[in-house]
Amino acid sequence: MLIVHFSMTSQISSSNNQKFNLEERTAAFGEAVINFCRGIKADRVSDKIVSQLVRSGTSVGANYYEANECNSKRDFSHKLVIAKKEAKETMYWLRMISRSNPEKKSEARKLWQEVREFVLIFSSAIKNSKLGK
Numbered sequence: 001m002l003i004v005h006f007s008m009t010s011q012i013s014s015s016n017n018q019k020f021n022l023e024e025r026t027a028a029f030g031e032a033v034i035n036f037c038r039g040i041k042a043d044r045v046s047d048k049i050v051s052q053l054v055r056s057g058t059s060v061g062a063n064y065y066e067a068n069e070c071n072s073k074r075d076f077s078h079k080l081v082i083a084k085k086e087a088k089e090t091m092y093w094l095r096m097i098s099r100s101n102p103e104k105k106s107e108a109r110k111l112w113q114e115v116r117e118f119v120l121i122f123s124s125a126i127k128n129s130k131l132g133k
Contacts (some may be wrong), residue, residue: 016089023068026061026083029114033057036107045100046087053093058110059086060118077129084122090115 034057037050060083067079094112098105 022064022118023061026064026118029111029118030058030061032114036104036111038092039107040097040101040104044098048094049100050091053090053097056086056089056093057115059083060090060115064122073129077126079086080122080126080129084119084126087118087122091119 035052037054040046040050042050062085063079063086067076067083070076070079091112094108094115098108
């Protein structure tokens with residue numbers, strides 16, 4: 001399990017001193033979601049799912065960016081909770097788009113794996129921020 005140490009900056013480092021620029025990574029994820037959604041054939045069902053997927057998928061990074069501007073650990077933790085919720089919602093919509101567009105399942109799975117990592121990272125950071133009160 002990844003142990004995350006943070007100090008309310010855009011750089012979060014793991015216990016093995018690897019650096020992760022989560023601002024860039026979450027932004028790249030949002031861009032990948034947009035690109036993925038552009039390739040989905042429009043129909044009554046897909047249009048609604050795509051709209052939700054774009055909203056939640058781009059919101060992960062937006063909320064993480066906002067967390068990095070917080071002035072307190074409590075506010076930082078709160079914004080990370082929101083980012084985590086958006087990430088989990090994105091996982092749900094990726095599942096639904098895979099069902100409605102089976103030909104996109106493999107691509108959706110790759111995005112799902114990335115957003116799942118965000119959930120794990122945010123969960124660890126939230127837990128650590130509560131321990132460090």
